[in-house]
Amino acid sequence: MMISRRTTLRLAALGAILASKPAAVFAAAKVRIGVLKFGTVSWELDTLKRHKLDEANRIDLEIVYFAGEDATNVALLAGAIDMIVTDWLWVSRQRSEGGDLTLAPYSTAVGAIMVNQESPIRTLADLKGKKIGVAGGPLDKSWLLVQALARRDHGLDLPTACDVVFGAPPLISEKAMQGELDAVLNFWHFCARLEANGFRRLIGADDATKALGASGPVSALGYVFHNHWASDNLDAARGFVKASKQAKDLLAKSDDEWLRLAPLIRAEGKELEKLRDRYRQGIPRRPVAEEAADAGKLYRVLAAIGGEKLVGRAPEMAPGTFWAELAK
Structure with a gap:
């Protein structure tokens, strides 16, 4: 099959364009x-x-x-x-x-213990006898770090000193908003949403990490x-x-x-x-x-x-x- 000179030139130009493109x-x-x-x-x-x-x-x-x-x-x-x-x-x-x-x-970014703005809870020691909602389960890192700090600084074993309720993050936040929990430990983004809706951070897991020996985040x-x-x-x-x-x-x-x-x-x-x-x-x-x-x-x-x-x-x-x- 004969190929016209014009077609040949077009194919050559296309080849040159493709060859000039970066290998990436x-x-x-x-x-x-x-x-x-x-x-x-x-x-x-x-x-x-x-x-x-x-x-x-x-x-x-x-x-x-x-x-x-x-x-x-x-x-x-x-x-x-x-x-x-x-x-x-x-x-x-x-x-x-x-x-x-x-x-x-x-x-x-890590979770935190959140309480209502009007709550009288001001320190970890104030959690004694309170009902706490915890997202992530009993082996959640943030929960364990907060426990370690409470034991060291207040001699307080949170799992036995408090009424601890575990649940899915959305449910824990919902129960907090409804006033059914005295405090909640949730994932960071749920905590941020609570902050925007009348809650304050009692202590963050990041605060606990620094108190327990970390030099930074x-x-x-x-x-x-x-x-x-x-x-x-x-x-x-x-x-x-x-x-x-x-x-x-x-x-x-x-x-x-x-x-x-x-x-x-x-x-x-x-x-x-x-x-x-x-x-x-x-x-x-x-x-x-x-x-x-x-x-x-x-x-x-x-x-x-x-x-x-x-x-x-x-x-x-x-x-x-x-x-x-x-x-x-």
């Missing part, structure tokens, strides 16, 4: 992250995707939604996804049992992945961490970005502002080596109070729990 356009590495559909991580990931920060860092981020945290853990361990968000205690336990998971800090959660995956896909792992930081920087500076996210967050006005401010306070800003050192101190406190049910048989946080590449 064709080399974006797939990163599959599993998250909860309505979790706070989705705010950051939505920002990352909206502003194409994944493309800018040569990754193709695929967000896979799950109904519960257990499902994300199983999917990661099975290799169905590359990354999830969870805490360093779980990472350390997996490593101590032979796994190779590791973590890049995501957020230092410690990330409660991190982006968790297999170390061998990161080693085999180093550019992708680094690219994701960089894109995450850029999304955080945008959320730290732009109030308009929070207004855009309002429908996803399901908040507006004072509630949205409080969530924005608490999120910003939780952006990790310390060198990872400092966080890892403080996490190691807190691990010993948590192991002492939570026992094998929490940490297994490992008396110390497993080396490599925090991704060593971040310290370079």
Whole structure:
């Protein structure tokens, strides 16, 4: 078949255009992250995707939604996804049992004990005999840290000195709003919503961590992945961490970005502002080596109070729990 000179020139021009495109356009590495559909991580990931920060860092981020945290853990361990968000205690336990998971800090935002503005409760000691709602279960890190502080400073064993009720975060907040609980310990974003609706912080888990020996904020959660995956896909792992930081920087500076996210967050006005401010306070800003050192101190406190049910048989946080590449 004869090809006209005009067609030949067009094909040559197209070839030149394709050849001139950066190799990164064709080399974006797939990163599959599993998250909860309505979790706070989705705010950051939505920002990352909206502003194409994944493309800018040569990754193709695929967000896979799950109904519960257990499902994300199983999917990661099975290799169905590359990354999830969870805490360093779980990472350390997996490593101590032979796994190779590791973590890049995501957020230092943590829960707090909240009371009504008009409540006479002013210190941990005032919780004696009170009815407390706790989200996250009896092995929740924030609950254990607050217990440790109450024991040390007030000789108070909260589980026996108080009427403790465990429940799902939304239910705990609802019961607090209805006045059925004297105090509640909830996750950070539920606490922020309570703050916007007539409640005050009695003590945050971050206050407890500092009182118990941490030199600064410690990330409660991190982006968790297999170390061998990161080693085999180093550019992708680094690219994701960089894109995450850029999304955080945008959320730290732009109030308009929070207004855009309002429908996803399901908040507006004072509630949205409080969530924005608490999120910003939780952006990790310390060198990872400092966080890892403080996490190691807190691990010993948590192991002492939570026992094998929490940490297994490992008396110390497993080396490599925090991704060593971040310290370079």
